Amino acid sequence: MAGVSKVAPTPLLKDELDIVIPTIRNLDFLEMWRPFFEQYHLIIVQDGDPSKVIKVPEGFDYELYNRNDINRILGPKASCISFKDSACRCFGYMVSKKKYIFTIDDDCFVAKDPSGKDINALEQHIKNLLTPSTPFFFNTLYDPYREGADFVRGYPFSLREGIPTAVSHGLWLNIPDYDAPTQLVKPLERNTRFVDAVLTIPKGTLFPMCGMNLAFNRELIGPAMYFGLMGDGQPIGRYDDMWAGWCMKVICDHLGLGVKTGLPYIWHSKASNPFVNLKKEYKGIYWQEELIPFFQSATLPKDCTTVQSCYIELSKQVKAKLGKVDDYFLKLADAMVTWVEAWDELNPSGEKSVENGVVAK
Ligand SMILES: O=c1ccn([C@@H]2O[C@H](COP(=O)(O)OP(=O)(O)O[C@H]3O[C@@H](CO)[C@H](O)[C@H]3O)[C@@H](O)[C@H]2O)c(=O)[nH]1
Numbered sequence: 468m469a470g471v472s473k474v475a476p477t478p479l480l481k482d483e484l485d486i487v488i489p490t491i492r493n494l495d496f497l498e499m500w501r502p503f504f505e506q507y508h509l510i511i512v513q514d515g516d517p518s519k520v521i522k523v524p525e526g527f528d529y530e531l532y533n534r535n536d537i538n539r540i541l542g543p544k545a546s547c548i549s550f551k552d553s554a555c556r557c558f559g560y561m562v563s564k565k566k567y568i569f570t571i572d573d574d575c576f577v578a579k580d581p582s583g584k585d586i587n588a589l590e591q592h593i594k595n596l597l598t599p600s601t602p603f604f605f606n607t608l609y610d611p612y613r614e615g616a617d618f619v620r621g622y623p624f625s626l627r628e629g630i631p632t633a634v635s636h637g638l639w640l641n642i643p644d645y646d647a648p649t650q651l652v653k654p655l656e657r658n659t660r661f662v663d664a665v666l667t668i669p670k671g672t673l674f675p676m677c678g679m680n681l682a683f684n685r686e687l688i689g690p691a692m693y694f695g696l697m698g699d700g701q702p703i704g705r706y707d708d709m710w711a712g713w714c715m716k717v718i719c720d721h722l723g724l725g726v727k728t729g730l731p732y733i734w735h736s737k738a739s740n741p742f743v744n745l746k747k748e749y750k751g752i753y754w755q756e757e758l759i760p761f762f763q764s765a766t767l768p769k770d771c772t773t774v775q776s777c778y779i780e781l782s783k784q785v786k787a788k789l790g791k792v793d794d795y796f797l798k799l800a801d802a803m804v805t806w807v808e809a810w811d812e813l814n815p816s817g818e819k820s821v822e823n824g825v826v827a828k
């Protein structure tokens with residue numbers, strides 16, 4: 468029948484996906500997401516003062532963890548979870564028991580597509596995660612698995628099966644995720660450009676992963692999604708998601724897992740203070756000129772076949788090669804090990820080998 472879509476509806480995955488929200492404020496923003504989120508279980512990671520009561524709108528199914536809970540559950544290993552920084556969200560990844568995670572900031576709202584339709588960001592992330600990635604050969608018509616697109620002429624048929632997708636990185640309308648210097652120079656700049664595309668990030672290419680609107684397959688890559696030590700007592704902030712993205716991408720490339728970026732968009736409503744951000748970021752702005760070459764040249768041994776073993780190996784290389792940049796990286800390397808130990812303690816199902824993107828049973 469004309470006009471009837473032959474495309475299967477996107478599975479809800481409502482019992483296989485947790486939504487992780489780091490927060491220091493009441494979660495009124497959930498009202499706007501209610502049509503899309505109400506069927507899902509939320510994991511709220513309350514940062515800052517644990518005695519503050521976070522109000523969650525009625526009708527949502529959630530568990531909430533504050534700093535007292537984190538300390539109680541992890542004991543001394545809680546030292547690897549940041550305090551007074553959105554990096555605390557990774558505790559939610561660790562305590563979840565679901566296959567998929569979607570994490571979103573509490574100042575991110577439902578965006579509209581050019582037709583004026585509300586964007587179900589979660590549905591698009593699920594589509595991205597359930598369809599393969601193509602990191603080995605670039606498809607010029609973007610996502611070949613999308614309705615109305617395909618592989619173009621010259622695309623090797625031997626590569627058209629693609630590989631499993633581990634991470635789906637969404638974008639933001641209105642306030643873009645700019646660094647502090649850019650925010651200072653362009654305080655009024657707003658992102659109004661809706662680009663209707665999903666791209667696989669090619670193998671061997673790093674990217675700046677933003678934690679604001681992000682989903683991933685926890686079973687494939689969860690142990691690598693450590694949002695590095697930031698915030699209280701740390702010399703740097705706002706590089707938690709960047710650190711996770713660089714470690715994750717090196718491991719995904721090694722294990723044959725894919726990473727996508729593009730749709731879905733959310734509406735990012737609040738620009739954090741650029742001066743506060745500059746104070747948090749400034750060391751990272753020059754450190755990253757040494758960090759990026761480190762990750763670009765990082766190689767993992769063939770016998771690293773699990774995410775955990777890859778991550779531990781990476782932490783050793785961080786300690787050996789980045790300790791000279793600053794003692795902070797010696798502490799971060801240790802925190803990476805603590806994170807994996809804590810992960811395995813809370814997720815005793817054991818390490819699983821990943822061979823060419825396929826998790827061993
Ligand atoms: O100490 C804190 C501060 C904030 N949060 C929660 O984290 C997110 C993000 O907070 P906010 O929107 O105020 O900050 P942004 O600068 O826009 O954050 C984005 O930039 C990067 C920071 O690393 C990251 O990609 C985004 O988070 C909100 O949910 C706050 O409630 C916190 O937990 N602790």
Ligand SMILES: [Mn+2]
Pocket residue numbers: 572574735737738739
């Ligand atoms: Mn924000």
